[in-house]
Amino acid sequence: MTNAIASPDEVTARTHPLPPAAMPGLSRYGRLAHALRARILEGEWAPGDGLPAEAALARAYGVALGTLRQALAVLVDEGLLVREQGRGTFVRRGLEGASLLRFFRFRQDGGDALAVPRSRILSRAVRRAKPQERGLFGLDAEGRVLTLRRLRSLEQQPCLLEQVVVPLPLFAPLVDSDPSGWGPLLYPLYQRLCGVVVARAQDHLAITRLDATQADWLRLPAQAPGLRVQRQAFSLAGPCIESRTTWGDAFAFEYTAEVR
Amino acid sequence: MTNAIASPDEVTARTHPLPPAAMPGLSRYGRLAHALRARILEGEWAPGDGLPAEAALARAYGVALGTLRQALAVLVDEGLLVREQGRGTFVRRGLEGASLLRFFRFRQDGGDALAVPRSRILSRAVRRAKPQERGLFGLDAEGRVLTLRRLRSLEQQPCLLEQVVVPLPLFAPLVDSDPSGWGPLLYPLYQRLCGVVVARAQDHLAITRLDATQADWLRLPAQAPGLRVQRQAFSLAGPCIESRTTWGDAFAFEYTAEVR
DNA sequence: GAGTGGTCTAGACCACGAC
DNA sequence: TCGTGGTCTAGACCACTCT
Numbered sequence: 001m002t003n004a005i006a007s008p009d010e011v012t013a014r015t016h017p018l019p020p021a022a023m024p025g026l027s028r029y030g031r032l033a034h035a036l037r038a039r040i041l042e043g044e045w046a047p048g049d050g051l052p053a054e055a056a057l058a059r060a061y062g063v064a065l066g067t068l069r070q071a072l073a074v075l076v077d078e079g080l081l082v083r084e085q086g087r088g089t090f091v092r093r094g095l096e097g098a099s100l101l102r103f104f105r106f107r108q109d110g111g112d113a114l115a116v117p118r119s120r121i122l123s124r125a126v127r128r129a130k131p132q133e134r135g136l137f138g139l140d141a142e143g144r145v146l147t148l149r150r151l152r153s154l155e156q157q158p159c160l161l162e163q164v165v166v167p168l169p170l171f172a173p174l175v176d177s178d179p180s181g182w183g184p185l186l187y188p189l190y191q192r193l194c195g196v197v198v199a200r201a202q203d204h205l206a207i208t209r210l211d212a213t214q215a216d217w218l219r220l221p222a223q224a225p226g227l228r229v230q231r232q233a234f235s236l237a238g239p240c241i242e243s244r245t246t247w248g249d250a251f252a253f254e255y256t257a258e259v260r
Numbered sequence: 261m262t263n264a265i266a267s268p269d270e271v272t273a274r275t276h277p278l279p280p281a282a283m284p285g286l287s288r289y290g291r292l293a294h295a296l297r298a299r300i301l302e303g304e305w306a307p308g309d310g311l312p313a314e315a316a317l318a319r320a321y322g323v324a325l326g327t328l329r330q331a332l333a334v335l336v337d338e339g340l341l342v343r344e345q346g347r348g349t350f351v352r353r354g355l356e357g358a359s360l361l362r363f364f365r366f367r368q369d370g371g372d373a374l375a376v377p378r379s380r381i382l383s384r385a386v387r388r389a390k391p392q393e394r395g396l397f398g399l400d401a402e403g404r405v406l407t408l409r410r411l412r413s414l415e416q417q418p419c420l421l422e423q424v425v426v427p428l429p430l431f432a433p434l435v436d437s438d439p440s441g442w443g444p445l446l447y448p449l450y451q452r453l454c455g456v457v458v459a460r461a462q463d464h465l466a467i468t469r470l471d472a473t474q475a476d477w478l479r480l481p482a483q484a485p486g487l488r489v490q491r492q493a494f495s496l497a498g499p500c501i502e503s504r505t506t507w508g509d510a511f512a513f514e515y516t517a518e519v520r
Numbered sequence: 521g522a523g524t525g526g527t528c529t530a531g532a533c534c535a536c537g538a539c
Numbered sequence: 540t541c542g543t544g545g546t547c548t549a550g551a552c553c554a555c556t557c558t
Contacts, residue, residue, distance in 0.1 A: 064530065067529080085535070087544080200518070201519040205517065207487070255464075255466075256462060257465065258460070325549080327548080330547090344524085346554070347556060525553105527553070534544105535543100536544085537541100539541085
């Protein structure tokens, strides 16, 4: 966590002297948020890094402190920034993972400490991207993807079967590395090996019948109803960088949603 | 929609002269939000009513405009207020209903215009509240509840089976009124007949096997997997005022959740 | 045109975290 | 003790909605 500040007044002001002048119809803090968002997504500050202090930024852009704070509030709301009193404003770190378990109640005899399930890689393969994947990842006709099949278990009990698809060459480091050292969570691995920060994901839930193979891995009867979670994960910069489908026992499904 | 303002400077200032002085550790706007929240929940302004203008409120409480706006922002965030530029600040109207359908994809041949399912009341009964319901609704040992069973259909096709429990005597008007005039949505009915505004609800999802009766109503095979939605609905003031369980075909389940 | 909320400014002091 | 973000003030002007 390095504070990437040399001489904020000069550097910041020179590189990005003004909120991009005439964006018609957009408020000043809106334009400022736009400018700062661009700088963050360009990687000027790495995840975990601190931005220059409010006063410095406000001076650099020639706006009042309150205006700058409104711009920062927009980015905090978008999940790009985190502010901590007395410490500073920081670029948010990516998701850690393990959140798929929130759709299930897998009774751990011990109690409700939510453990991370063990991961076992069943297969790893590189293949040509399907048309739908090309669109999702922005690949061309020759684009290729890496696919993984994983079985995840809690206390020797299989609970989740996963099919992961990630685009190449972005994830090339995963092709040759040894899976035994990967650990149970993929997102920190993506960051460590490929420099990809997962900032956001969208889960699409449905109930399907498990086919014979799926049921077998999960030790459920064939044709049993399964919860299928189709996830698309997005990097800080916006594009989709992982498509994942997870199956689990439908009768273990449990989820709470708030309506307002 | 009436603007309940007579002479805001006097009335408002006299009844609630100050942000409750010493709430230690709480910011001024926090105390102000607290005070305003209390007045809203007491019903001083009905849902849909407009609050006095910012300037008047700020003057009445003796705070700067910015401070008042921060307090209002808190209440907007809580879902109690809605602000509209050029019009004013209004107490939020309750939920309209129909939101249970968001968990399902029921193919309407026509397209994706989401219609409100027709409602047919299967039974209505008054009984002693169970212990769990007494706790939920804050009833005493003699407390009674009204129960409803409903079948909801889209284009003659049964899709949802519902069991509704509401506390008495709050919902007494429902006991004698004619269900044929109720219409398809309960929440507007609650507001119209019982003066209860539903502001918030919590849905708990799980998969269960449908028993013979349930499956029969939904025209599904017995033992078929069903999605069970257990909902608790809360009034503006906070207490739970409805407990509802809804069953539908698990294979029609579809839901999208965002992770950040 | 009158009244509303939305934006913006240029200051001040406070609470917290790190050194 | 110093730098950070958090709170608060007292103004100004703008954009929108109603009539």
